[in-house]
Amino acid sequence: MSVEIDILNGDASWSIAKPLHQSVWGPAMVEKQPWGHVKWANADLRVLIETPEDGLVCHVGIYFRTISWNGRKVHVGGIGGVCTREDRRCRGYATMAIDAAVHTMRANEAVRFAILFCEPHNFAFYEARKWQPFTGEVYCEQPEGRIRFDYMAPYVFDIVRAPTLGTIDLCGLPW
Numbered sequence: 001m002s003v004e005i006d007i008l009n010g011d012a013s014w015s016i017a018k019p020l021h022q023s024v025w026g027p028a029m030v031e032k033q034p035w036g037h038v039k040w041a042n043a044d045l046r047v048l049i050e051t052p053e054d055g056l057v058c059h060v061g062i063y064f065r066t067i068s069w070n071g072r073k074v075h076v077g078g079i080g081g082v083c084t085r086e087d088r089r090c091r092g093y094a095t096m097a098i099d100a101a102v103h104t105m106r107a108n109e110a111v112r113f114a115i116l117f118c119e120p121h122n123f124a125f126y127e128a129r130k131w132q133p134f135t136g137e138v139y140c141e142q143p144e145g146r147i148r149f150d151y152m153a154p155y156v157f158d159i160v161r162a163p164t165l166g167t168i169d170l171c172g173l174p175w
């Protein structure tokens with residue numbers, strides 16, 4: 001079966017990604033979550049996987065940000081909004097889309113490592129794909145100011161080398 005992988009501007013492609021995103025994280029589901037009130041960053045780029053039969057089946061948002069780690073500035077990549085259409089899961093689409101996102105980050109020479117945030121039911125999924133838990137503290141911006149971000153667990157991935165300890169400040173909204 002043929003699969004098309006596109007990497008598009010995040011804002012311009014939001015209208016394509018939105019129906020899939022909403023089917024996984026609709027407003028009724030989101031408002032019940034402990035993180036339901038969190039204001040999230042918009043993706044800079046999006047990986048979109050489409051098939052001729054099904055259209056869009058998988059989405060991964062890509063973020064680029066200069067954060068701080070232990071007070072030192074470092075440029076990182078992020079992924080977020082990883083989702084596959086419910087009736088098309090376990091076909092390797094998310095693995096393919098995450099690989100495409102990591103490949104895109106590697107093409108940016110300034111990126112030292114990648115970060116994502118996930119819930120416990122996805123820990124095994126990312127650990128099987130060589131993401132490591134970041135066991136330090138994470139801070140970010142919200143409309144009310146700087147907060148400690150502990151609604152989801154941070155995972156990191158080596159682009160050059162990822163730290164697993166210390167203090168990260170996302171220097172902006174989380175993803």
Ligand SMILES: CC(C)(COP(=O)(O)OP(=O)(O)OC[C@H]1O[C@@H](n2cnc3c(N)ncnc32)[C@H](O)[C@@H]1OP(=O)(O)O)[C@@H](O)C(=O)NCCC(=O)NCCS
Binds near residue numbers: 084093094096
């Ligand atoms: C997590 C998710 C993106 C995986 O998408 P997918 O396209 O089915 O993923 P893939 O087909 O590439 O990989 C599936 C493999 O991961 C495994 N897997 C899927 N979810 C898993 C989980 N939560 N924990 C452990 N393994 C998991 C499957 O068993 C399968 O293993 P196999 O390849 O050995 O058969 C999808 O289940 C989803 O959209 N979930 C809802 C949204 C979500 O939680 N997103 C993550 C936000 S951080």
